[in-house]
Amino acid sequence: MRTLAERVAAAAAERTVGQRLGAAFGAAWPLAIGIAIAVVLQTAVAPALGDYHARVLLDAGIAILVASSLNIVNGFAGQFSIGHAGFMLLGGYAAAVVTYYGSIKLWGSPLVHGGFLGSGDWLFLGACVIGGLVAAVAGLVVGLPSLRLRGDYLAIVTLGFGEICRVVVQLSADVVPAAEVGDRSIVELANNVGGALGFSPPPPTYVSPTPWLGGTGHAGIFFVFALVAVVLIVAHRLKRSSGGRALLAVRENEIAAEAMGIDTSRAKVVAFVLAAFFAGIGGALYAHEFGVTLGPKDLGFQKSIDLVIIVVLGGMGSISGVVLSATILTILPELFREFAQYRMPIYALALIVVMILRPQGLLGVKELWELSIWGRLWRRLRGRSA
């Protein structure tokens, strides 16, 4: 028996340089395409759309990111979480503490610092990762009860978690203005996040849809959609990997999955931690968005429910379905502003009707390109031309 390290080394030695380059490129090209799309959205699409529609695009990006993260735990693993906004809240506040107080410590002012991919942007990206990590730790804490609880009870625990997050933030002290920070450490300042009224003065607005306006972030749409690409690629590769199939098996039948040798506890906790990590990043993006006051109210139960609606309508487990529904559900309320009061009743009704008529969500686990309608359409078109 060879050890794992020996086997990996042997496998690596057997592959030629070309094969290795090919493998590396094969793994990297979806990300490259995603980043290219993000660049195009930022430099060409957003200016063409104008600032209002660019803002909607930005919101859609964040919604796609966070809903996709919920899709990992809710769609893939079938663990129902209705406290997902709690992870956003934790990630958002952690990142805001890092950028706000970090900027003051480094550059003496809580404003956007440096040019595109300058030192300020790197601090912001680092803050996103820190936000994700803080949320991931919380995901571990919430994921552990999921080992003992199913369905309804787990939903309540996640709901309770979201509420506790909100209450704890509400109890925090006021934000310390730049002039009074002095030499207090960031850990010490982590409690000064503004309480119930929100984080004010706000953290630097690195995520702005309008980089052509002075004084705000440079590449908000680029950052958001580059991270969306990362999340979508991770979700896609997870779904196709043996780990992801294990999650789907847990969702379909936990006892059967366990009988087939799947470590269900591990699978569930991994799903929670991963989902929380990405939700934390989504929260960090949201926290630095131009025009958003980061407050505990906006990341409460209602936000969690909005995310659940996106995932359920898109199809629990369908990555492309969730992207589609996140986009549509962000744009629709903008189109029908005068019917704003009917938005939630209609969503609620849609939720009930979908559950009764199509219990797997509109797309189920299928991706958009896997639908049988394409084949039928293709046959019909061919039949007509023949």
Added chain:
Amino acid sequence: MTTLLQTLVSALSLGSVYALIALGYTLVYGVLRFINFAHSDVFTLGAWSAVSVAGAIGWSVTGGGHFALPVVLAASMAICAVVGVTIEALAYRPLRRAPRLNVLITAIGVSLLMQNVGQLRWAFGPTPTASPRLMTDHTVTTLAGVRIGTVDVAIVELAVMLMLCLEVLVYRTRLGRAMRAVSFDERTASLMGINVNRVVSITFAIGSALAAAAGVIYTMKYPTVGQPADATWILLGLKAFIAAVVGGIGNVRGAVAGAMMIAGLEKFGAAYVSSRMENVYVFAVLILVLLLRPSGLFGRAVVEKV
């Protein structure tokens, strides 16, 4: 001593509200094995029905003498019972054999629907309103500086009366026996000639009527009624649900005990430790109970069969 007594009085009336709501959760869980997320909204509907009925008759300001409370209570309970039965028939019955996740999402959908339709302008509207005065609040006695009014006494009396009625219904009547049979084993019960759909409908009617009573009690105790989608309703409903879980969901007596414990914890914690953390205590207790004794303090453990 004053603080202790004051806290005890407020814990008792809050506990009565929780207990009446928790009974609805527990009854429905008993027969259908699912958590009716929309139950807290039926409670809200109960409170708002009381406001509307009292307003329509013209009792909201003047008070309606001895008849106000019984009439409003009966009307509100009837409205909620009808709504509860309708919800079950339209939203839950088609999903009787569906996976639990679907039922749960549907229940959340129903809850959202009720909240958001409730705050439409042609329904109850998006603003809070003053509670109707259903009875005059005389001072019954003053103990160590704590005033105990007729309202406090009436609330506890009403709650205890309703709970006793339920106790008799569940443990002493044919219908109650049918409910317990469905709860024990739905298929066998239906083979024994019990009309399961009818029992489920009646269970929803009873649970919803109790929630309505809780809503009426709420309007008696508190001066304003928040708008239908207000966070206070969601929290109240949640805490009542937690009470049902702590007492062992599906267990009628456990729900009452759990409700009193949760109300006591919340009020005493607020009075003696920190008032801003009262919700945190309750959720912390929920998580502890679920981790250490998932079937609740008075529930029996269920082994999952393959």
